Amino acid sequence: MSSVENLKSSILQSISAADNLSALEEIRISSLGKKGSVTALVKSVSELPADERKAAGALFNSLKSMVSDAIDAKKAELDAASLLSRLKDEKIDVSAPVRSLDTGRIHPISQTIDEIVSIFANMGFSVAKGPDIESEYYNFEALNLPSSHPARDMQATFFVPDAEPESLYKTVLRTQTSPVQIHAMLDKKPPIRIITPGRTYRCDYDQTHTPMFHQVEGLVIDETSNMSHLKGCLLDFLRAFFAIDDLPIRFRASYFPFTEPSAEVDIGCSKKDGKLKMGNFGDWLEILGCGMVHPNVLSNCGIDPQKYQGFAFGMGIERIAMLKYGIPDLRTFFDSDLRWLRHYGFLPLDIPNSAFGNSLMK
Ligand code: DAH
Numbered sequence: 174m175s176s177v178e179n180l181k182s183s184i185l186q187s188i189s190a191a192d193n194l195s196a197l198e199e200i201r202i203s204s205l206g207k208k209g210s211v212t213a214l215v216k217s218v219s220e221l222p223a224d225e226r227k228a229a230g231a232l233f234n235s236l237k238s239m240v241s242d243a244i245d246a247k248k249a250e251l252d253a254a255s256l257l258s259r260l261k262d263e264k265i266d267v268s269a270p271v272r273s274l275d276t277g278r279i280h281p282i283s284q285t286i287d288e289i290v291s292i293f294a295n296m297g298f299s300v301a302k303g304p305d306i307e308s309e310y311y312n313f314e315a316l317n318l319p320s321s322h323p324a325r326d327m328q329a330t331f332f333v334p335d336a337e338p339e340s341l342y343k344t345v346l347r348t349q350t351s352p353v354q355i356h357a358m359l360d361k362k363p364p365i366r367i368i369t370p371g372r373t374y375r376c377d378y379d380q381t382h383t384p385m386f387h388q389v390e391g392l393v394i395d396e397t398s399n400m401s402h403l404k405g406c407l408l409d410f411l412r413a414f415f416a417i418d419d420l421p422i423r424f425r426a427s428y429f430p431f432t433e434p435s436a437e438v439d440i441g442c443s444k445k446d447g448k449l450k451m452g453n454f455g456d457w458l459e460i461l462g463c464g465m466v467h468p469n470v471l472s473n474c475g476i477d478p479q480k481y482q483g484f485a486f487g488m489g490i491e492r493i494a495m496l497k498y499g500i501p502d503l504r505t506f507f508d509s510d511l512r513w514l515r516h517y518g519f520l521p522l523d524i525p526n527s528a529f530g531n532s533l534m535k
Pocket of ligand 1: 348349350351390391429431432461462463464485486487488
């Protein structure tokens with residue numbers, strides 16, 4: 174049996190000396206492979222006299238599992254070492270200066286948000302943020318949408334398992350950016366003038382709906398702002414955003430629980446020959462919702478509706494990006510397809526076309 178001991182120590186020695194995965198694989202093949210030395214030993218048991226088979230079988234099998242365990246352990250050791258050295262070699266210095274400005278692209282959603290922010294910043298708005306995971310209170314209740322309100326069903330809501338199942342309000346992924354209005358009014362006193370670009374979520378998926386999408390909300394609260402200010406503000410925004418100085422804008426009476434009166438805004442377009450073109454062509458396209466903030470919403474935020482008033486608006490960012498940049502399918506925004514991004518994306522140093530020099534913003 175000393176030959177078995179010799180074999181064992183020579184295999185274990187070569188395993189421990191192996192310094193790369195292919196050397197280790199060779200040892201595995203030469204010992205445990207079909208024609209390997211250990212395999213040959215295990216096979217030879219059947220040729221031994223009957224009274225020796227049991228002891229020899231146990232010995233050979235224990236050798237086999239010892240060799241296999243040693244190979245596994247060495248493999249784990251070599252894998253860890255190779256990962257470590259790759260981590261060292263492939264380290265990226267994110268603070269290094271950009272080598273080629275031509276490689277990366279800004280996603281059209283980021284670009285559109287930059288454009289929206291720059292236009293409203295010129296009008297004196299600042300950017301406010303709120304959480305994506307919201308209490309139903311902020312997403313619905315405080316916005317004058319009590320649980321019995323039929324409009325709640327229009328926004329297919331994702332509910333989040335509750336940390337406190339007993340609580341009066343469930344937790345949701347916000348279905349709109351409107352709850353940021355509530356946070357803003359609770360956090361600071363009027364005058365308030367904010368826009369709130371951000372992610373929103375609804376349980377929906379087709380060519381014009383994705384479960385996650387972006388909206389931007391606007392809110393102005395002071396003692397004097399009225400519907401004509403709302404109209405002027407949106408007119409300036411839409412003309413600057415689409416860079417069309419005579420873009421027609423139409424306000425249609427509508428209903429939102431959080432505004433009274435409420436309106437939907439259409440912009441002029443042409444849909445001739447199945448092609449959509451923005452401008453003064455006689456046709457209309459719905460683009461956003463707006464209105465004067467409902468007195469109940471002001472009261473819910475501790476703001477006296479006798480003294481203060483204001484307006485709000487909300488629109489889908491993908492929708493206006495699709496219209497401006499001719500992107501036909503909403504779902505492609507979130508496919509992470511590099512060819513798509515190279516085609517529709519923007520170079521890092523592109524300046525939003527509406528940031529400077531637009532005649533409406535001077
Ligand atoms: N939150 C609305 C929606 O998701 C959009 C909206 C409409 C926001 C009117 C507003 C508004 O602030 O006044 O459909």
